[in-house]
Amino acid sequence: MNVGSAPTVVIGAGGHALSVIDALRADTRYTPVAALDIDARRWGAKIAGVPILGGDALLARLIRQGVRHFAVGVGGIADNAPRRAAFERAIAAGLIGVPLVHPSAILAEDLRIGPASFIGPGAIVNGGVRIGRNTIVNTGAIVEHDVRLGDHVHVASGAVICGGVQVGVGAHIGAGATVRQYLRIGAGALVALGSAVVAPVGSRAAVGGVPARPIQTARKAKS
C-alpha cells in the first residue's frame, strides 16, 4: 500500500470492478484494499488481486479499520438501478465516493465530476461538461462540449454524446450509440447499442436503431 494513500473499498466485484481497480491503482491518492459484493459465491475470492471479503455487512468493520473512501464496481449493461443501490448503501454508511479518471482519458480543464463517477480508458470529455454522481463514461466514449450527465448515468463504451445534450438520472446510453446535439434524454431512458438518436427520448423510454425508434425490451426501466 502507498504510504499516505487512502484505503478504499470497491462496492461490487463484477467486470466493471476490474476497470475501477485499475484506475484506483493509477491514482496515488487511493489504494483498493477490499471489495464487497452482494453475491456470496464471490466471497473469499479476489478480483485483480483485491480480496472480496463479503457483503455490505462488512462496511461498518472496514470503517472501524480506517476505510473512509469507496468506488463503485457495479457497471450496468442496460439497467443502472443496481449501481445506484450500491452507491446509496455506501453513502448511507458514511463513506466518501471517489471520482475516478483513468490516466489515458482526455479531459477539458473545466470538467466538474461528482463523487463515485468514473471516466474510463481513452474516453474524451470536452469543455463545459458537468457529470453528476456515480456516473460512468466508459472506455473510449466521447462526451462533447456542454453536455450534462445526471447521477447514475452510464455512457457505455464508444458512445458519442454530441454537444449540449442533457442526459437524465439513471439513463443508459448503449455502447457505440450516438446522440445528436442539444437533445434531452429522459431519466431512466435506455438507448440501445449502436443507435443513432435524432429526437428527444422520454423518461423511461427505450429506443434503438438508426434512426432510433421505440423498442420493447426485457428491462424494466428505473431512474
Ligand SMILES: CC(C)(COP(=O)(O)OP(=O)(O)OC[C@H]1O[C@@H](n2cnc3c(N)ncnc32)[C@H](O)[C@@H]1OP(=O)(O)O)[C@@H](O)C(=O)NCCC(=O)NCCS
Ligand atoms: C436494448 C437492449 C437492452 C435490448 O436487450 P433485451 O431486453 O435482451 O431485448 P432483445 O434483444 O430481445 O430485443 C428486444 C427488441 O429490441 C430490438 N433491439 C435490441 N437491441 C437493439 C439495438 N441495438 N438496436 C435496435 N433494435 C434493437 C430487438 O431487435 C427486438 O426487437 P423485436 O421486438 O422487434 O424483435 C440491448 O440490445 C442493448 O442494447 N443493451 C445495451 C448493451 C450495452 O450498452 N452494453 C455496454 C456495456 S459497457
